[in-house]
Amino acid sequence: MDIVKNAVGPAPRQGEQDDLASAVVSRTAFVPLLGLGVAFYALCVHVADVDFIRLVEGLPRLAGWIARSWPPDLSEIDVLARRGLETVAMATVGVSFGAIIAAPLCLLAARNIAVSPLLALPARWLLNALRGIDSFVFALIFVAAVGLGPFAGVLGVALHTAGSIAKLWAETIETTEPGPVEAARMSGAGRLRVFLHAQLPDALPQLSSILLYMWEFNVRASTVLGVVGAGGIGQELKNSVDLLQFDRVLTILLVILAMVTAIDQLSAWLRRRLS
Amino acid sequence: MTPALAISGLSKRFDNVIALADVTLDVAGGEVVAVLGPSGSGKSTLFRCITRLTEPDAGRIQVDGQPVDPLGPSALRRARGDIGVVFQQFNLVRRRSALANVMTARLPSLPLWRVALGRYPQALREQAEEALRAVDLDAQRDQRADTLSGGQQQRVAIARALMQESRVLLADEPVASLDPDAARMVLALMRRLAKSRGLAVLCTLHQPHLAAEFADRTLHMRSGQIVAGADDA
């Protein structure tokens, strides 16, 4: 290993002390960089319209709402529980569809498999594009395309999550040991068989853990999808806030909290069992 | 008779390092040939070029009289099936059983679902068990590879090569990660298989006394060339 590294690494230039030189360069660059960082942050504070006076003025109104929210309105708890279930269902089905899309993408994108070298780059572009657009944005578009309701949310979650899962999966596969892969390649088998035989078993716990994590994350993230009309408990939340029914808002927040905590615990427990 | 492995004029350079310079050698079936040489002398490069895991710059490679050097990707894959390899680091799939690791040799002929699930047809299973018996590991058949000792793992790797039914076995430092007892056991096994099955064995070693004890012939490499031993067959 070391021999190879020495052979391919850059040869030290003569009469130059690399460490000292790089330390000086980074020190001279430090002050301008810090200045730039401060300026950028100041710009952000200005653009973000930060105004604590307004926060202070708004506090009494907030306090009033909080006071009015007690006791929580439990009269429609069955409806809300059903809507909570809808959110969980949306995230679960969405993530499962996302995983189905992600599987071929990650096989194309992982550098140490590259089932088809020609498609590796387009696959990586596609997964970065999917990952870059939030499920909220996808859901907004799908509501327009397939109508209001949880199915639009499912599609939104599926597309965005496909990109995230594919990227994380590909990165995991890229960390598998090269030795067993070479041994399997020496049998004359193609890349897909080599992957299934020599890489998948070692990567599987980590791949499953990623899937569970994405599920847990999407249950949390999907609570807001209702705001754009894509179903679930978020829709109830938006309606109640619009109608200033704060006792009902409190109940919804409690339902969300209970649901998210339960899923988090379950997922964490399952992931502990995998490792 | 054509030698099982015939190499002539094999050359490879990396940037400014000449790793192999015009290497020529033959190994007959049933013969064990050891390669000795200092670190960096090109031993691993020689092995990787024979299997074309590293592409040589020039030279001819014949396995059982069949040229390997001019083959395109799919023909090369088939030709690799005729070369068994054993690595210093064993290179077993950790989380699969000894038997599944032996089965690596038959991947090309298995349907994808069998490869993924590790469910193999009965006839192949029997063959793999046979190979494990030949390396004295029938009791460890279902044990996970990462729970086997180093010597046992290397024997699984040899069984994997046997399962391939190849006539050539390339072993790059097969005993460098093993203690002396396990090392002798593995080398004795390779020698026994060479004699009983007519396998041509090419094997790099670091200890001259092991080469003297287990090899029919010893080649010495230095700076990518075979400097001695080529003629004392």
Ligand SMILES: Nc1ncnc2c1ncn2[C@@H]1O[C@H](COP(=O)(O)OP(=O)(O)OP(=O)(O)O)[C@@H](O)[C@H]1O
């Ligand atoms: N991928 C590579 N890129 C650049 N140089 C390489 C590469 N592989 C090997 N070399 C160089 O080729 C020469 C031969 O290396 P090789 O690994 O074949 O030696 P070796 O005889 O197997 O040594 P060791 O006994 O330490 O295993 C070395 O100088 C090495 O640095």
Ligand SMILES: [Mg+2]
């Ligand atoms: Mg070496």
